[in-house]
Amino acid sequence: MTQFDKRNLSMVMDFYEMTMSYGYFCKGGDDVRVAFDVFFRAVPDKGGFAVFAGLEHVIEFVENLSFSEEDIAYFRAQHLFSEEFLTFLRGFRFRGDIYAVPEGTIIYPDEPLMTIVAPSIDAQLIETAVLAQINHQSLIATKAARIVRAAEGRRVSDFGARRAHNMDAATYGARAAYIGGVDMTATVSAGQQFGIPISGxxxxxxxxxxxxxxxxxxxxxxxxxxxxxxxxxxxxxxxxxxxxxxxxxxxxxxxxxxxxxxxxxxxxxxxxxxxxxxxxxxxxxxxxCKIILSNSLDEFTISSLLLQGAYVDGFGVGERLITAKSDPVFGAVYKLVAVEKDGVFLPRVKMSENVEKLTNPGRKDLYRIYDEHGSAVADMIALYGEQVDLAHPFRYVDPGKPWKNRFFEGCSAVPLRRLYVKDGKRVEKLPRLDEIRAHVRRQLTAEIWQEEQRFENPHRHYLDMTPAYYELKMGLLDEVRGKHR
CATH class of the missing domain: 3.20.20.70 (Aldolase class I)
Known part of the structure; x- marks a missing residue:
């Protein structure tokens, strides 16, 4: 097999996804629906915000998820799976639902960026592929947004292909960089595939x-x-x-x-x-005549150059953009939050010795709260389907300071997530790449506080909860503690 042979990306998985799926198949849990959340725990570079990217390719993946005879032969050779299970894989197609924030949304730690609601096997098999796309593209889009901010309106070009981790990383990294605000790329494959302006x-x-x-x-x-x-x-x-x-x-x-x-x-x-x-x-x-500067640039060196009075009209940014060198891990995770029983989704929570690894259980909705000027003041988690009405003062819980009695007044709440896939079929039209890029720019210009966009000690964007959701979480924690003393 050569690198030019057709690849079945359905095989991009951790092996435990297949062994867990077989376990569900053997124990009768293969048709039980579950809910998994995708979220991340910390913004790279200790920044104040991140940019969500990669959703389009997650949807393309689940739409084309299938196993060839060659794939099934490979699994058979592991001597772990029954022929009945391998026959099941032969006709397998993704049957679940995907809720997500739109691509290009400004995002923050611990909020449910995506929720996959699907039969247990379907949800399990897509974990690695979902995380690989979201982690990589969100990382590069976030880095690009920082670099573009540092350039203060000067043109920024992606020069990073030869330093990317491989050819796919170069191509998809260029796409993510464009979402984050970079003006053009030197990577021809990205220009051809995604319509990004190319330069050299x-x-x-x-x-x-x-x-x-x-x-x-x-x-x-x-x-x-x-x-x-x-x-x-x-x-x-x-x-x-x-x-x-x-x-x-x-x-x-x-x-x-x-x-x-x-x-x-x-x-x-x-x-x-x-x-x-x-x-x-x-x-x-x-x-x-324009002056273009390049050579191991990032947001910190660009800011320093401008502070020193450099005369520059544009930047070519390579390795430190395409690898997000200063903090090259985005850290999104994929966690079980609910299991359906008798038509009702029962919440699940992961507890840990590390408080930052405690998960937010259950199916949920996510809102962005805007003040009267259109500025985003907080995000808020609510129970799935809970009515959120800010026409009157609305009490919320700051999970870091739950004893305080706080209200949103004169604000509006906008649901952040949409249903993109229903029963394995795309149900929401996806925006063009230039529309995603413009969406990022509009948020950073008109909605997101400038204080959150500082490189040093940025303002923390609050993630609050409705009282009903906070009570559900605390009650579940008490229940789990009682069972596992």
Whole structure:
């Protein structure tokens, strides 16, 4: 088998998902419906918010979930499963429901981003694939949003493919970066597959291929006169790179009626060099020539460059974006929260020695609370189907300070989640990628507090509960403690 052979992504699972499924099959639990929540516990980089991404590919996965004869033969070779079970797998299709926040939603720890309601086997078999898509794309989209914020309106391009963990990570990472606000990508597969604008300049190897730097610049400008961006740091930015770029602008481009579009600096003291380069370009009459900076950038280095007064029109961001290098784990988890019995979903809770691993039990609804100005002041968990009416002062519980008597007044509550899949079939139209990207931007501009978007010590977004849901959780904890003393 080669990397170009067709892959069945249904086989992307942890093996225990198959052994647990067989256990349910053997013990008669295969048709019992359960509910699993997807949530995460901490924002990467100690940030104040995250961006939800990857939902479209989760839905594509469950729609196409099936096992080939080759897959079934592989499971047979493990000598663990009966022929009756393997026959069941041969005709298997996902039969469940998926509730989720829309892709591009600004999200916070511990809230149910997705709920899968399905027969136990169906819910079990999709765990790894769901988490792989949501963890990766949400991580990169969140990192991208931070980097774009740091750039303060300057163009940001994804340069990360060659440093991504593999080719899929490069392609889907570029998609997630675009959702997070990056303007374009150098990854052609992502441009082709998702319609993301693509960009690219020249390579150091181009400059080194020719006998001298000016010849390399001249040849490039003759081929791409309308979009010549020259890489000026192969030898010496100030003594050869910029002088040769200026010469190319005057001798090659201007006689054709064209202008030098830009120069890119990929090494050295970027703040110092950009300031010197801006002066040299302006003195040569190239005031419209853009300066692009690259070389191991992230939100922290970009903020530092701008604080130092760097002259820059755009950034090429690679490895620290596509791998989220400073904090490369998103940490979303997939936890059982309810089991159906006689048509009623009974809540389940996971207890732990670590308080942060305590789960929020039962089926539930999620609301975002807005003040009279349209700012998001909190999120709130309610019982599934519970009526939430904020027309009058509405009492809520802060689970961190449950003894306080608190009310939402003059606020509105908007349900965050939608039903995207019903009985294995897509029932909600998915937005275009540019619409998802615009949704992120609108929230960060008009709804989410600027204090939550700080890089250092951001304001914590509150996750509150209705009194009815809080009582359910506390009552279940008391019940479980009593059973497991």
């Amino acid at each position: 300049t020249m390579a150091h190897s181009w400059v080194m291929f020719f006998e001298d730097e000016y010849t390399a610049f001249r040849n490039y400008a003759e081929i791409y006169p309308q979009a010549a961006v020259l890489l000026v740091d192969t030898y010496d930015v100030l003594h050869t790179g910029i002088p040769n770029a200026i010469r190319t602008a005057h001798e090659v481009l201007e006689p054709q009626g064209c202008r030098l579009a830009g120069v890119r600096i990929d090494s050295g003291d970027l703040a110092y060099l950009s300031k010197r380069v801006r002066v040299m370009l302006d003195e040569a009459g190239l005031t419209d």
